[in-house]
Amino acid sequence: MKSTAPQLTVTEERRAFGWVDALVMLALLGLFWSALHFGKGMLVHFDPAAVPQVDSSPSLIPYYAGRTLMRMWIAFGFSLFFAISVGYLAAKNRTARAFILPALDVLQSVPVLGFLSATVTGFMALFPGRLLGVECAAIFAIFTGQVWNMAFGFYHSMVTVPTDMQEAASTYGLTRWQRFRTVELPASAHSLIWNSMMSFGGGWFFVAQSEAISVMNKDIKLPGLGSYMVQAISNGDKTAALWAVVAMIVLILASDQLVWRPLLAWADKFKIELTGSTTPATSWVYNLLRGAYLFTWISERLWRPLLDKVFQARAPMARMPVRLKASWKKLLWQVVGIVLSIWIGIELLRAVAAATAALHGALSLTDFGHIVWLGFLTALRVAAMTVLATLIWTPVGVWIGFQPRVARFAQPLAQIGASFPVNMTFPIVVGFFVASHISLNWGSILLIAMGTQWYILFNVIAGAMAIPNDLKEAGRVYGLRRWSLWRTLILPAIFPFWVTGACTAAGGAWNASIVAELATWGGTSLQADGLGAYIANVTKTGDTPLIIASIGVMSIFVVLMNKLIWRRLYAFAERRFRLD
Template sequence: MKSTAAQLAVTPPGRRFGWVDALVLLALIGLLWSALHVGRGMLVHFDAATMPALDPSPAAIPAYAARTLLRMWIAFGFSLLFAVAVGYLAAKNRVARALILPALDVLQSVPVLGFLSATVTGFMALFPGSLLGVECASIFAIFTSQVWNMAFGFHHALVAIPGEMQEAATVSGLNRWQRLRIVELPSAAHSLIWNGMMSFGGGWFFVAQSEAISVMNRDIKLPGLGSYMALALERGDTRAALYAVAAMLVLILVSDQLVWRPLLAWAERFKNELTDSGSAPSSWVYELLRGAYVFTWLDRHLRRPLADVLLRLHRPVAAAAPPPAWMRQAARAVGVVLLLWLAVEAVSWIAAAVAALHGALDRATLLQLAGLGGLTALRVTAMVLFASLVWTPVGVWIGLKPAVARFAQPLAQIGASFPVNMTFPWAVGFFVAHQVSLDWGSIALLAMGTQWYILFNVVAGASAIPNDLKEAARMSGLRGWALWRTLILPAVFPAWVTGACTAAGGAWNASIVAELASWGDTTLRAQGLGAFIADVTRRGDTPLIVASIAVMSLFVVATNKLVWRPLYAYAERRFKLE
């Protein structure tokens, strides 16, 4: 088994600070200063009536790109914490799982515009007169475009941990924290990193909608690359759009070199296998950091003393007598009261929503929404089937060959991160020139934004196949379809289910962008629920916004209940690696 030690640096004894450490410290200080400098712009005074217009010149792109990147990483940090906490609860507690998974089904089906409609006013009221309120709404919208895929992926990675590893942790007497740190987080590292890359790309996909906010008859454009893209689309400015695309590609490639590639090289130590891989992922940044003494110094003089202090504080608490029965009963009573209060609040909120909708909707409108939802559902199904046939073999090829992953990984990130609305200049022109209806063309636009969930999850599943199993398959003479049927498909099927489920949920969300394409004065519209939601959100029609989002949620929840949940259970039962 490979070591699951969490340290980064492996410096020899007697090593002291050198030029690498100075470089690392300068980089960390520069990163912190840049974040604080860029973040100052989030705290300025805000007035929607007097908000300055965006600067359309290319000279403004670096500052806008830095502002967007800061929002993206803040949202990703919250997404990571949420995914680990919620995924862990869903994997460890059956009652929590019965509540969390359906809730995630509903939440991932709520469009980004739906979250913006519900949160912009609240965040602005929370920070009156400050731009921080709108910034929080934008970050929250990016968070909602990132987090669901990570939560589903981490949950599935936990339930797929081999049983003998869990038994070994139990025999070793590991507590919950030790089990999470030594067994569960290392086992889920590959899935979490690959899904993190995909989720970060999902944030880029919706960054224009998150920064150029047009809801409830309000038009707010935050300084950022996404709003710059939206401005270029409104003006039909091809040169500005290309500048924005170039800036986004630079940020994606820099993030790949400085963040994702080092993380993949680091996570290689956590693979569950008995023999080393022939060609492991590599990263020059990771090798540079491994040679830095500063991490060893921080571990020796900061982490270990702090851990010792916490251990000394924990021992008296652990040795103390358990609380009396009346205190435990009081705690249970408080918990029951809290749950009842939450239930009453939820019921009152639902009653208020029903009262608001009563009289504003008729049977014909509801039937129209159901029909539009059915059309969008057909497009989502076609996209999932097409993407599975195309990207499953490609993902297996990338995952089994680290040498291929070195150049395919950044290309896949570019494809996953590319906002579909930036293709509108070419897509709209192509559809008009060849008389292609957006009813069909929107399927291609959906695939451009959400097929990557399947690719990234399949790559994660294939790269996590233990090398000893691959060697056993080679020694057994398995080739072609026999190899796929015996090893590859069973190994990647659980990851494919996660990717296909999140791709379907993301496609429902992306339908708002894909079913209504505009470039300058030319607008193409498809018949579907996504285009309907985009229209009513722009008008600020609250009853129709609530009703259309509710219909979309019902479609997604029904699909997950009837299709994806049974497939999850089948994957856990039949294809668990143990």
């Protein structure tokens, strides 16, 4: 008869519902009620001929903030799904990559106003007589301001997963889903979360354009903080503008504490390192949620039984011979790919035919040359912003990434800077430029940087935080200091992240130029010579041929820069700076 020493006996702790679970359930019920409360405002009747004005009363700011926040998170949900799906497909399929990466380059180059010009009418026709059509257009515009950075970042993380981890997954015979869930997604978690934070901030940057739509000689203002800001700017109402700024800062800080900081604390366990950091990321919300039994109960009673039923339903498929199942899947994906390619090709041909018909006889060679010249001027501003932001924010980002305690304070400040719409600085900027006799041709570089330099900062921070702690300790053991440490460890480690940040910053700078090259406050207006201001003007007047030509020229500039510079740097980073 065998017996076990009492002090060695391990008893499983039986968990039960407690006050933390009650608090979590109350929070979930509050979110559900908020979604219903703010969502019903999207379904009201809408008449384009009688658009209601935005009320500037501060008492309505909480309602406007809720409507805007709901649009932001809906757009982010679609962005996250798109980024993971498309990034995974581009990383795993060479043929798909040849189409996806150029398509992302082109789509990233199309400004938010360009998407609005093409989609507002279509969404309004899809939901006639309802505000939901305009809401969908606004959500789609916010989606286009968020998704490209996330897609590029996730793709880059997928192609730089360490080779030994991929070989281990192959050795253990993991399926594609198991490999993605246990190896690739955890390895990409840090980059995906930091790029999600930056992309969410990018959505705030363009929220004013998305909610206060001025296209085709139509002015439509949806209830929200963005339209409230536009109303305050056009009226020169400093009090209303200040209230909008305060509301936005509160929402950004709340998102940081309730969403992003817990996610960073959770993702810290996925860092690829042999020794843990002495100061890991922490979050009071994450610690609180870890003590909740509700999620364990849902997993045991709902999620796992549902998965078991799904796998039981797939059991006959599992008994199919391996070769037959592989050929069947390959044939299915080929059919889907062919059908999707044909549909995309037809839509592209229709779009090209419509654009050609609109441009035929309506655009002279002189007009086109002038647009190209304006594009060249904006390109110089984009290049200047990228170089200056790299020189300034790379050392700052590394310092923040190496100091988790500093990151706790710097992270929300950086989010505020990244999320702050540049047009809210116009009360100060316009007055300063006028008083100092500074031309907006130079001042617009500062305004562009205020909206896009954060892509570089956030990606550098993510790269610095992703450096394994054992490599840092090895650097200290070998006595690496200052430039030798930067040259040997820091620069190679953060270079792939910097490429992602610089590429998306440059692409976002073209979009931001539409806001930055045309600054207005009250009755004072400043305009720079550039393609951004030109697109803003022709979009407002509804000149379709010039809209198509200017957006086409901007797309060509961005695609050429991506092809000649960023694609080569991506390939270089993938080839030389993998953590293997």
